[in-house]
Amino acid sequence: MDQNHLAFNLNPNVSVDCAVFGFDKGGLKVLLIERDNPDNTEGKNYQLPGDLIRNDENLDDAANRVLRELTNIDKLFLEQFAAFGDPQRVKRENDLEWLRSVRKDPEARVVTIGYYSLIKPENFKLAANSFARKAEWVNVKEVPELAFDHNQILTSALEALKLKMRTVPVGFELLPKKFTLHQLQSLYEAVLGTEIDKRNFRRKILGMKFIVPLDEKQKGVAHKPAQLFQFNKKNYNQNFSLAFDFQ
Amino acid sequence: MDQNHLAFNLNPNVSVDCAVFGFDKGGLKVLLIERDNPDNTEGKNYQLPGDLIRNDENLDDAANRVLRELTNIDKLFLEQFAAFGDPQRVKRENDLEWLRSVRKDPEARVVTIGYYSLIKPENFKLAANSFARKAEWVNVKEVPELAFDHNQILTSALEALKLKMRTVPVGFELLPKKFTLHQLQSLYEAVLGTEIDKRNFRRKILGMKFIVPLDEKQKGVAHKPAQLFQFNKKNYNQNFSLAFDFQ
DNA sequence: ACAAAAGTGTTTAATATACACCCATGT
DNA sequence: ACATGGGTGTATATTAAACACTTTTGT
Numbered sequence: 001m002d003q004n005h006l007a008f009n010l011n012p013n014v015s016v017d018c019a020v021f022g023f024d025k026g027g028l029k030v031l032l033i034e035r036d037n038p039d040n041t042e043g044k045n046y047q048l049p050g051d052l053i054r055n056d057e058n059l060d061d062a063a064n065r066v067l068r069e070l071t072n073i074d075k076l077f078l079e080q081f082a083a084f085g086d087p088q089r090v091k092r093e094n095d096l097e098w099l100r101s102v103r104k105d106p107e108a109r110v111v112t113i114g115y116y117s118l119i120k121p122e123n124f125k126l127a128a129n130s131f132a133r134k135a136e137w138v139n140v141k142e143v144p145e146l147a148f149d150h151n152q153i154l155t156s157a158l159e160a161l162k163l164k165m166r167t168v169p170v171g172f173e174l175l176p177k178k179f180t181l182h183q184l185q186s187l188y189e190a191v192l193g194t195e196i197d198k199r200n201f202r203r204k205i206l207g208m209k210f211i212v213p214l215d216e217k218q219k220g221v222a223h224k225p226a227q228l229f230q231f232n233k234k235n236y237n238q239n240f241s242l243a244f245d246f247q
Numbered sequence: 248m249d250q251n252h253l254a255f256n257l258n259p260n261v262s263v264d265c266a267v268f269g270f271d272k273g274g275l276k277v278l279l280i281e282r283d284n285p286d287n288t289e290g291k292n293y294q295l296p297g298d299l300i301r302n303d304e305n306l307d308d309a310a311n312r313v314l315r316e317l318t319n320i321d322k323l324f325l326e327q328f329a330a331f332g333d334p335q336r337v338k339r340e341n342d343l344e345w346l347r348s349v350r351k352d353p354e355a356r357v358v359t360i361g362y363y364s365l366i367k368p369e370n371f372k373l374a375a376n377s378f379a380r381k382a383e384w385v386n387v388k389e390v391p392e393l394a395f396d397h398n399q400i401l402t403s404a405l406e407a408l409k410l411k412m413r414t415v416p417v418g419f420e421l422l423p424k425k426f427t428l429h430q431l432q433s434l435y436e437a438v439l440g441t442e443i444d445k446r447n448f449r450r451k452i453l454g455m456k457f458i459v460p461l462d463e464k465q466k467g468v469a470h471k472p473a474q475l476f477q478f479n480k481k482n483y484n485q486n487f488s489l490a491f492d493f494q
Numbered sequence: 495a496c497a498a499a500a501g502t503g504t505t506t507a508a509t510a511t512a513c514a515c516c517c518a519t520g521t
Numbered sequence: 522a523c524a525t526g527g528g529t530g531t532a533t534a535t536t537a538a539a540c541a542c543t544t545t546t547g548t
Binding site for chain 1: 258259260261300302303304305306327329330331332333334356358360
């Protein structure tokens with residue numbers, strides 16, 4: 001992926017791959033990179049953004065670098081969730097060909113560390129470099145076959161995200177700074193794949209002192225404008241275990 | 248670490264390290280390996296069992312191999328929980344010296360994949376090889392300073408174990424096949440670090456149809472012999488989310 | 495007028511918590 | 522006899538779940 005730095009600095013055996021999640025009315029999205037098809041075999045060919053790590057950077061920094069190149073944002077919410085090291089994870093011929101066109105040591109055994117990242121809708125605009133120009137937001141329910149083991153990585157990232165969201169108030173990372181309770185509920189419904197009762201949801205959320213109402217309402221919507229809320233880190237101090245568990 | 252196989256098969260940049268947990272009346276234990284001190288600097292020098300991965304094996308297999316060499320048991324309960332890749336994770340001089348005495352490429356950047364494993368008390372006896380002879384069970388509350396970043400790995404493994412135990416019925420892997428409810432309760436108390444009310448615990452556990460009483464009682468104990476129970480996989484079918492959450 | 499989401503309470507069921515005494519066995 | 526853990530039930534508090542109608546705005 002990123003070819004701007006000197007290749008000898010890259011460790012041939014360890015990479016990071018990132019499932020970048022975004023959320024809007026259309027549901028939960030993931031950012032996929034369309035890669036050039038060396039032999040022009042089939043139609044489009046997608047993969048998760050990722051790169052080999054540099055020998056002098058730690059894993060979180062490598063993932064952060066990949067995301068910065070993609071989004072121009074330096075410290076997105078980022079969480080490591082698993083390592084993938086099947087010796088056969090690079091096995092398809094077009095994956096191998098692509099590696100040969102991009103990597104110094106394309107035959108090397110690569111173990112990849114999986115990260116997921118959460119991005120706010122106001123940051124949906126991608127960087128203007130060649131790497132990011134190939135990026136596309138795809139609904140997680142409509143993800144095509146991906147390169148390498150990236151479908152498996154994505155499935156695993158989604159599971160990790162679900163667990164996280166039921167456990168820790170982290171959904172805000174996918175919403176605008178100011179959000180309505182309806183947006184928050186839709187997010188939980190989309191990620192957890194459940195329907196939630198509106199009144200019970202509101203009661204539960206408002207019982208948490210760290211989601212605070214603002215002196216502000218929605219504007220320009222074709223219905224009764226909703227109260228806007230904001231996440232308040234100061235009011236959030238670890239009263240959490242499993243607080244976000246909606247059946 | 249394991250030096251029985253050909254070094255050229257080992258990947259110099261990726262290792263696995265295992266926190267092997269055991270439980271007895273004395274509490275939760277972890278298996279530490281005493282390593283030879285090259286320069287005989289200080290007293291004892293401990294680390295978690297681990298090894299570089301082979302280029303033809305996947306991560307789970309590498310962790311399983313490390314544990315098999317240590318215990319002679321082939322498929323211990325094993326769970327990957329995180330990857331550790333700080334470029335400075337090998338920084339102390341005695342760690343470097345030890346690597347120089349053991350590794351083909353002792354200066355290589357190594358990213359390690361952390362696993363934890365659960366072992367039943369009847370399997371506490373270790374293999375008789377030289378690797379295992381240096382192993383020792385140490386109470387998790389009395390773990391000394393370890394080599395590399397192994398204290399951090401162990402702390403992280405314990406957190407992962409706690410989360411797992413509150414989430415999935417997995418404690419049985421640390422108990423004899425037949426166990427009493429008191430043993431089960433002590434285990435939860437030791438791992439989660441809480442006190443649990445006996446009557447409430449029993450009611451909750453017995454409400455789970457997959458912990459079944461046997462036609463058998465304890466023998467030779469200096470108190471009223473307790474009913475023995477067993478975990479029944481067939482009666483366990485995913486009714487679980489967060490079932491083991493004792494405040 | 496209609497569409498779309500906002501907002502609001504009560505009842506019932508389920509679950510969690512707190513709590514104390516007698517029992518069987520080995521030493 | 523004593524130490525050790527085994528075994529048992531109830532009352533109360535907390536939390537979860539089910540459920541329907543009126544309001545405000547833009548088109």
